[in-house]
Amino acid sequence: MHDFEYRGNELFCEDVPVREIVQQVGSPCYIYSHRTLLRHFLAFEDAFKNIPHLVAFAMKANSNLAVLRVLAREGCGADIVSGGELFRALKAGVPPQKMVFAGVGKSAEEIQFALKSNILMFNVESPGELLHINEVAGSLGMRARVALRINPDIDPQTHPYISTGLKKSKFGIRADRALEEFDIAQQLPHIDVVGVHKHIGSQLTKINPFVDALKKILELIGVLQTKGFNIQYLNIGGGLGITYSDETPPHPKDLAAAISPLLATVNCHLIMEPGRSIVGNAGILVTKVLYNKEAETKRFVIVDAAMNDLLRPSLYDAHHDILPVLKDESAPVNAVDVVGPICESGDFLAKDRKMGQLKQGDLLAVMSAGAYGFTMSSNYNSRPRVPEVLIKGQAIMIIRQRESYEDLIRGESIPEVLA
Numbered sequence: 001m002h003d004f005e006y007r008g009n010e011l012f013c014e015d016v017p018v019r020e021i022v023q024q025v026g027s028p029c030y031i032y033s034h035r036t037l038l039r040h041f042l043a044f045e046d047a048f049k050n051i052p053h054l055v056a057f058a059m060k061a062n063s064n065l066a067v068l069r070v071l072a073r074e075g076c077g078a079d080i081v082s083g084g085e086l087f088r089a090l091k092a093g094v095p096p097q098k099m100v101f102a103g104v105g106k107s108a109e110e111i112q113f114a115l116k117s118n119i120l121m122f123n124v125e126s127p128g129e130l131l132h133i134n135e136v137a138g139s140l141g142m143r144a145r146v147a148l149r150i151n152p153d154i155d156p157q158t159h160p161y162i163s164t165g166l167k168k169s170k171f172g173i174r175a176d177r178a179l180e181e182f183d184i185a186q187q188l189p190h191i192d193v194v195g196v197h198k199h200i201g202s203q204l205t206k207i208n209p210f211v212d213a214l215k216k217i218l219e220l221i222g223v224l225q226t227k228g229f230n231i232q233y234l235n236i237g238g239g240l241g242i243t244y245s246d247e248t249p250p251h252p253k254d255l256a257a258a259i260s261p262l263l264a265t266v267n268c269h270l271i272m273e274p275g276r277s278i279v280g281n282a283g284i285l286v287t288k289v290l291y292n293k294e295a296e297t298k299r300f301v302i303v304d305a306a307m308n309d310l311l312r313p314s315l316y317d318a319h320h321d322i323l324p325v326l327k328d329e330s331a332p333v334n335a336v337d338v339v340g341p342i343c344e345s346g347d348f349l350a351k352d353r354k355m356g357q358l359k360q361g362d363l364l365a366v367m368s369a370g371a372y373g374f375t376m377s378s379n380y381n382s383r384p385r386v387p388e389v390l391i392k393g394q395a396i397m398i399i400r401q402r403e404s405y406e407d408l409i410r411g412e413s414i415p416e417v418l419a
């Protein structure tokens, strides 16, 4: 599953002790395993090898250039959601012909940038956006390839914040208006309709929502094809869950087995947009214990990482296992809240977690932090963002330096009048 394992009492990433990595780059830091990344990507490639397909990694999960490069070298594309992600993907060497662009709020500048870069297609999320892309493409004397993102109104049975395919969601075009929108798109002079897209949510741990949503989309594609539309691409989005604690999400093989028979009814190139399932368990956040503190009814372990470094616990009440980098099985176990230095009560990494007694300076590994970890981090409380390190075998590669105080104020200035 991943390559963070104990050898004796000591946690390793691949062949390097985590302690040694921290000696080099300091704490806190993100650490990624090259081997895990690769294995998770190749699991998709292998599962879908009999179907013409493109895996477009959802960059919002982890957009580090080196991480993207590892995947791009194996043939992976990118699912982008902003001009900034397009810029990063190009820098990392992802071929534009393997990029798809989602998101409900694409600006004129972003659309232009994507058209000039000649990306594979836009996943269009509303009638207004469709008209806008047509207009921008026209002004450049170009045509835009698009898929329409359809909201199939399927409950993905996941956290409401990461559920995207219900009627009340801001994403996609309403299923009952889909045909109408395809008709409109077909008639626009600067639009080529090439596909249908859906993405119903993230951290899905059951296969049924995938299948139910796909069936709805296939029905639509069937109708479109009989009406003469040339639907070349079927994009099923991402959303496959990972194990944070005791979830048992489907393997890409299970997904392939469940959906392959259905796909036979349409003759489309399959696109997938996995994010979390590729990088989630390929990364950890390492943090150091600063203080033990006892309130009247609670024990706190105060660590040097905080909600600005890993937002998921605060934002989604998400669970991340927290493991000691050096195990001491004789240590007495207490229930503790693991909290950061930020001045917010919502700043925690774990609550009421049973952990062996810790002391100042001990290192902890916050597991499964490779997806939506660093990418969601911020400078809140003027905390420099932490470094990212890629491990390959025995090699320690710093793929993003720790920010400095100077980095914090880059671009800021004090106007003359305040002199």
Ligand SMILES: *Cc1c(COP(=O)(O)O)cnc(C)c1O
Pocket: 058, 060, 061, 079, 102, 103, 199, 201, 202, 203, 237, 238, 239, 240, 273, 274, 275, 276, 277, 371
């Ligand atoms: C976030 C997102 C994904 C990736 O979701 P994961 O759960 O990380 O696999 C894929 N497609 C779209 C459109 C997204 O918004």
